[in-house]
Amino acid sequence: MPFLERDTLADRLIYAVLLGAFFAMPLGTGPFTVAEGALIAVWLFSAAFWVRRSDFLTAAWFWPVLLVIVLKGVGLIYTPDFEDLGLSYAKKAHYWLIPFALSGLRPSRRAGKLLLYAFLAGLFVNACVGFLQALKIVPVFAEVGKYAYIGLYGGHNTLAALVVLGMLTASYFFRESSSSLHKGLFGFLIAAYFLHLIIMESRGGYLVFAVLSPMMIYNVLPRPSIRWAVLVYALLIAVMLASPIARQRVVRTIGEIHEHFTAEQSVVWGKAYTKDLDRIYMWRWAVDLFLENPLLGVGTGGYRESMLAGGGEEGISHPHNNFLHMAVSYGVFGIAAFIWLFYVLLRAGWQHRQYAVGYFTLCSTLVLLTGGMTETHILDAGGSFLFAVTAGLQTSLQEPNAAEQVLPDMNKTCAWPC
Helix, strand or coil, X not given: CCCECCCCHHHHHHHHHHHHHHHHHHHCHHHHHHHHHHHHHHHHHCCHXXXXXXXXXXXXXXXXXXXXXXXXXXXXXXXXXXXXXXXXXXXXXXXXXXXXXXXXXXXXXXXXXXXXXXXXXXXHHHHHHHHHHHCCCCCCCCCCCCCECCCCCCCHHHHHHHHHHHHHHHHHHHHHCCCHHHHHHHHHHHHHHHHHHCCECCHXXXXXXXXXXXXXXXXXXXXXXXXXXXXXXXXXXXXXXXXXXXXXXXXXXXXHHHHXXXXXXXXXXXXXXXXXXXXXXXXXXXXXXXXXXXXXXXXXXXXXXXXXXXXXXXXXCCCCCHHHHHHHHHHHHHHHHHHHHHHHHHHXXXXXXXXXXXXXXXXXXXXXXXXXXXXXXXXXXXXXXXXXXXXXXXXXXXXXXXXXCCXXXXXXXCCCCC
16 A cells, blocks of 8 residues: 555645654644644645545544534634633634644555654653753753653643653554564653653643553553553552652642642532632532533633632633533533544544554543543643544544455454454
């Protein structure tokens, strides 16, 4: 099979830009934002948006993505915060043009793997910068927390999710590899990403790792074993807590939880604002505002002003939860769009989990779901880009043609239970 099934100049340009975007994804928002503009420009000026319109019109993600875009626009009509957060959040809809721009791309399995190799390489470069920052050799570029060893990235929450995604992706290639050299390479990358994670102050990243690392452990173990999986899992958590940075963050969080639930009831149930565990306050207000506006929500970016208008002590931009953000902003329509899109991506990833891009799709969706419990990644530039690219990669999950179909190796297990 050719490297690109549709080997036109436009396809080559789109693939080249996408390859660069995958490498730059862990290195900060600037590079992949430029790449996004280039992708959309090639898609428009090559007339692919019209000539290949059937590619996105028939895609499984088309209707839920279109619904997300429409909701962001319609939500501006009734938001109480049109000029500030309303416009700011609505502008982020441009990321959802990426799946449309990628819909006509037909990369081979080899081309799909190369995209993921670029992502892993970018993560490793950023991890190396983070290690040099921890050693005081390279200056810290971002002001986030006490220890900002996050390399070239601008924040630790989305980066931590990308790092966990990198570990899961590298574990797939570890299991797929037949040579000791390749296994050693991907094992080294997993270790590097893990060490980078535990010198970042990211509770959300620790949570995503704790929930999804069993998938990585399954891939790394030579044969399935619950006993060994539990032992390795406990060892990884112990090593994580051996890091002073991770241990301090976890211990502080446990102390905040204890203080929160021993405070007065108005604080415990989120009626009153408290700096420690302020997410309880955010989530309580998101639920209350949704129940007051169940059909359409409070509009694009309307959460903060609606909270203050309802008597909230502190105005916060978003509820730090993907699901609650969609619910409070767009009501039942937002919930429907959210569940629909995640269902499409999870189903596609699960059905094609034996392939690299399929496994990446499955893991990316799970990372966004898990990380979205405590963060609103769909509002963050990095999270939005990852979400949109994951949807766009569905074109790589088409059934292989006759030239590519081969009998499976019965001696090789899948990267996740088949």
